[in-house]
Amino acid sequence: MTGTRRRPAALFLAVSAACACAPGASAQQAATAATAPAASAPDFARLEAAQNAANDKAGPRSVPGRRIPVPGTVSPEFQATIAAPYRVPAWNANPGSAGEWKALVAKLAAQTAAPLPALRERLGVVSTPEVIGGVRAWIVAPRQVPERNRHRLLVHIHGGGYVYNPGEAGTLEAVLMAAIGGFTVISFDYRMPPDAPFPAAMDDAMAVWRAALGLQRPENMAVFGTSTGGGMTLALMLRAKQEGVPLPAAIAPGTPWSDLTETGDSYKANEWLDNVLVSYDGYLTHAAQLYAAGHDLKDPQLSPIYGDLRGLPPTILTTGTRDLFLSNTVRTHRKLRQAGVEASLQVFEGMSHAQYLFNPDAPETREAFQEIAAFLDRHLGTEAPPP
Amino acid sequence: MTGTRRRPAALFLAVSAACACAPGASAQQAATAATAPAASAPDFARLEAAQNAANDKAGPRSVPGRRIPVPGTVSPEFQATIAAPYRVPAWNANPGSAGEWKALVAKLAAQTAAPLPALRERLGVVSTPEVIGGVRAWIVAPRQVPERNRHRLLVHIHGGGYVYNPGEAGTLEAVLMAAIGGFTVISFDYRMPPDAPFPAAMDDAMAVWRAALGLQRPENMAVFGTSTGGGMTLALMLRAKQEGVPLPAAIAPGTPWSDLTETGDSYKANEWLDNVLVSYDGYLTHAAQLYAAGHDLKDPQLSPIYGDLRGLPPTILTTGTRDLFLSNTVRTHRKLRQAGVEASLQVFEGMSHAQYLFNPDAPETREAFQEIAAFLDRHLGTEAPPP
Numbered sequence: 001m002t003g004t005r006r007r008p009a010a011l012f013l014a015v016s017a018a019c020a021c022a023p024g025a026s027a028q029q030a031a032t033a034a035t036a037p038a039a040s041a042p043d044f045a046r047l048e049a050a051q052n053a054a055n056d057k058a059g060p061r062s063v064p065g066r067r068i069p070v071p072g073t074v075s076p077e078f079q080a081t082i083a084a085p086y087r088v089p090a091w092n093a094n095p096g097s098a099g100e101w102k103a104l105v106a107k108l109a110a111q112t113a114a115p116l117p118a119l120r121e122r123l124g125v126v127s128t129p130e131v132i133g134g135v136r137a138w139i140v141a142p143r144q145v146p147e148r149n150r151h152r153l154l155v156h157i158h159g160g161g162y163v164y165n166p167g168e169a170g171t172l173e174a175v176l177m178a179a180i181g182g183f184t185v186i187s188f189d190y191r192m193p194p195d196a197p198f199p200a201a202m203d204d205a206m207a208v209w210r211a212a213l214g215l216q217r218p219e220n221m222a223v224f225g226t227s228t229g230g231g232m233t234l235a236l237m238l239r240a241k242q243e244g245v246p247l248p249a250a251i252a253p254g255t256p257w258s259d260l261t262e263t264g265d266s267y268k269a270n271e272w273l274d275n276v277l278v279s280y281d282g283y284l285t286h287a288a289q290l291y292a293a294g295h296d297l298k299d300p301q302l303s304p305i306y307g308d309l310r311g312l313p314p315t316i317l318t319t320g321t322r323d324l325f326l327s328n329t330v331r332t333h334r335k336l337r338q339a340g341v342e343a344s345l346q347v348f349e350g351m352s353h354a355q356y357l358f359n360p361d362a363p364e365t366r367e368a369f370q371e372i373a374a375f376l377d378r379h380l381g382t383e384a385p386p387p
Numbered sequence: 388m389t390g391t392r393r394r395p396a397a398l399f400l401a402v403s404a405a406c407a408c409a410p411g412a413s414a415q416q417a418a419t420a421a422t423a424p425a426a427s428a429p430d431f432a433r434l435e436a437a438q439n440a441a442n443d444k445a446g447p448r449s450v451p452g453r454r455i456p457v458p459g460t461v462s463p464e465f466q467a468t469i470a471a472p473y474r475v476p477a478w479n480a481n482p483g484s485a486g487e488w489k490a491l492v493a494k495l496a497a498q499t500a501a502p503l504p505a506l507r508e509r510l511g512v513v514s515t516p517e518v519i520g521g522v523r524a525w526i527v528a529p530r531q532v533p534e535r536n537r538h539r540l541l542v543h544i545h546g547g548g549y550v551y552n553p554g555e556a557g558t559l560e561a562v563l564m565a566a567i568g569g570f571t572v573i574s575f576d577y578r579m580p581p582d583a584p585f586p587a588a589m590d591d592a593m594a595v596w597r598a599a600l601g602l603q604r605p606e607n608m609a610v611f612g613t614s615t616g617g618g619m620t621l622a623l624m625l626r627a628k629q630e631g632v633p634l635p636a637a638i639a640p641g642t643p644w645s646d647l648t649e650t651g652d653s654y655k656a657n658e659w660l661d662n663v664l665v666s667y668d669g670y671l672t673h674a675a676q677l678y679a680a681g682h683d684l685k686d687p688q689l690s691p692i693y694g695d696l697r698g699l700p701p702t703i704l705t706t707g708t709r710d711l712f713l714s715n716t717v718r719t720h721r722k723l724r725q726a727g728v729e730a731s732l733q734v735f736e737g738m739s740h741a742q743y744l745f746n747p748d749a750p751e752t753r754e755a756f757q758e759i760a761a762f763l764d765r766h767l768g769t770e771a772p773p774p
Contacts, residue, residue, distance in 0.1 A: 044668050048479060051659055058470040063659045065452035071652035073718060083445040092435055265458035265708055265737040269660060272438055272450045281431055321652055321717060326708055330734040331460060337733075337758065345732045346724075347717040350652040371724065 068273065071350045077362035082322075082350045086275050090164070092282040098194040101163065101290075109169035116168060116175065119360060123179035127171060130186075133211030135204045137188035140174040146182045151384045153216040154376070155248075156187040157205060157236070159227030159354060161257070161284055162291035163192055173226055173254075173357055180366055181373030186212060190232075197293035202301055205236045210245065218246035219381040222313075224372070226354045227325070230256025230317075234304035234332070237312050247313050250379035252372045254318040255325040255354055256332055258305040260288040260297040264327030274324040276353040305332055309339040316344045316375040318368055320351020346371055455660065458737045464749035469709075469737045473662050477551070479669040485581040488550065488677075496556035503555060503562065506747060510566035514558060517573075520598030522591045524575035527561040533569045538771045540603040541763070542635070543574040544592060544623070546614030546741060548644070548671055549678035550579055560613055560641075560744055567753055568760030573599060577619075584680035589688055592623050597632065605633035606768040609700075611759070613741045614712070617643025617704075621691035621719070624699050634700050637766035639759045641705040642712040642741055643719055645692040647675040647684040651714030661711040661739040692719055696726040703731045703762040705755055707738020733758055 054062035070083045095101040128139045158170030174187035190204035230253030300307030319329035336343035356368035441449035482488040515526045545557030561574035577591035617640030687694030706716035723730035743755035
């Protein structure tokens with residue numbers, strides 16, 4: 001059949017009365033001209049033949065180099081996020097020493113933290129420094145907490161590959177959740193490498209969770225976080241189960257780094273397409289090694305996808321079609337469902353890693369958080385804690 | 388920072404005591420060797436620099452040509468499905484006449500139908516020809532219908548780009564649903580182009596739905612189908628709403644062709660990666676024109692994503708990370724949620740278009756149908772119809 005491609009398709013012209021074809025052009029030519037992105041090969045037949053030849057046997061998939069347009073199926077605000085250049089040097093950082101790591105991390109954290117006071121002000125959110133379970137933290141809350149959320153409390157675990165977003169920089173997601181969901185949130189500054197590798201971050205998370213249990217009923221609480229914060233949310237559930245500590249009523253791991261072993265299809269399929277993480281061989285490989293510090297990356301406290309997920313609370317997961325962690329997220333969703341856990345998945349069109357955090361004014365940001373907040377609202381109790 | 392890449396990272400060696408590095412090799416070199424697919428550029432630094440340069444301004448995303456490995460994160464059975472070559476000539480059919488279309492369609496349908504009797508026998512499913520609402524159909528049911536499904540009925544709308552799968556070939560999905568879900572299913576043979584373009588298929592679907600309403604309570608019924616069948620499922624709901632006919636209790640559009648205009652990110656992002664549909668510029672562009680026959684492709688009866696989805700029944704959607712219709716599916720999911728509809732999304736790792744239909748023995752096939760069946764079971768009533 002392939003030898004017959006691209007000849008005038010008389011049948012289509014006959015049935016497609018409304019086709020806006022140039023005189024003498026075939027319907028196929030018109031369709032290609034109308035839909036092909038600027039940089040795709042104009043000679044589809046040649047590409048088709050080459051691709052068929054490269055994919056005529058069972059095995060890896062050969063995909064040609066391409067320029068992929070910014071989709072028109074998202075808001076103008078989010079189109080700008082999708083169109084943005086790669087995040088250099090965040091995605092491909094490879095500092096040669098602990099000192100260089102710290103300098104880079106401090107620089108990026110300062111950039112992230114700088115707009116936060118104005119953002120909080122604009123969104124009507126207040127942030128109060130605290131120490132919770134011995135860990136530096138902030139209580140992030142809307143100026144007016146809705147009555148139904150009065151006895152509810154969320155614990156937020158920030159992302160950043162176990163290296164980025166120390167200090168207040170880590171509270172961005174908590175600010176968005178407080179503003180859009182109307183919840184009171186504890187966001188904490190867990191220890192990170194190079195100074196404090198695994199399990200310091202999980203020890204801090206566990207200490208905060210134990211302290212939170214003294215503040216509200218577990219059935220009124222949720223834990224959430226994105227990327228590393230999503231992976232840590234899942235690992236924290238496994239650890240709480242193991243230590244016999246109550247679990248929260250729900251969790252919301254966003255695009256979780258649930259597998260540190262670079263296992264999963266989208267690590268390759270979405271490589272170079274995701275404009276946030278770009279490639280696992282950027283900083284993530286380093287960060288995983290730096291954090292794990294010689295521990296087995298398949299340890300469920302590092303890669304919770306390998307843990308026993310039975311008994312986890314209802315879970316809502318968020319990712320995007322261009323996310324390097326799309327596979328992490330959908331694999332976690334399937335594993336939770338296989339373990340009998342109520343688990344809901346939302347996938348945003350054209351979204352790279354964690355981009356629902358990047359643009360507070362994009363309708364997609366509001367939509368992602370509203371969906372998560374509605375899920376939590378369905379699962380969290382409202383009763384006051386015992387006196 | 389990029390200028391400092393790939394120099395020995397002393398810090399990692401210091402903290403990664405368990406790193407299995409060759410003497411003298413950096414941790415990064417070891418990590419790259421361990422994780423890079425066979426055909427990826429060995430010189431990551433060169434690729435990194437080229438990619439950074441090609442993606443340093445806002446705009447389309449430049450992605451290099453690659454060989455993407457078969458993921459190890461799915462069952463061995465499903466790995467074979469992912470590894471399979473492109474489906475030539477199904478994906479890129481471009482017959483030059485109505486006669487050639489019919490010959491190709493008949494040949495492919497015969498191939499699909501041939502194994503069905505043995506499959507039904509093996510799965511304990513019986514198929515009985517009927518005429519329902521004036522449309523040729525089959526009642527497909529398990530030999531023993533579970534008691535809870537006794538007064539339940541599903542209507543199945545087959546896929547195939549509005550051109551493929553006439554006759555019994557269209558019943559494959561109904562057989563799997565009857566076997567795995569234990570439901571009684573009506574699967575019908577709607578008219579298709581070149582003989583019968585739009586709206587013949589939808590007229591047939593509506594006739595069958597009206598007839599089904601005479602057989603069971605709507606609250607005990609669901610409509611489901613994959614690809615074109617998923618798009619038609621959604622369009623049927625819009626039409627039933629418009630005509631004031633009761634809707635079913637739930638629907639299950641799998642990877643629906645909900646947008647015939649080639650709008651959506653995965654039409655480009657997953658092009659050449661999906662080994663089923665491969666490219667929209669294969670047969671789909673032709674099929675859309677052939678079916679629409681001059682009608683506006685944005686008409687919600689052709690592209691239901693553009694319709695008013697309020698009031699649709701609870702919906703479960705299924706797709707895969709490599710699916711050319713990933714965007715169709717997630718956009719439909721978001722639109723349903725925005726319209727206040729209960730909508731659940733499942734996305735399978737590494738799956739191309741509709742591959743949960745391709746391999747009855749893959750655990751992923753069973754899992755996809757079990758999840759859909761459980762969703763329907765939660766939403767469908769069980770009461771007997773009025774006498």
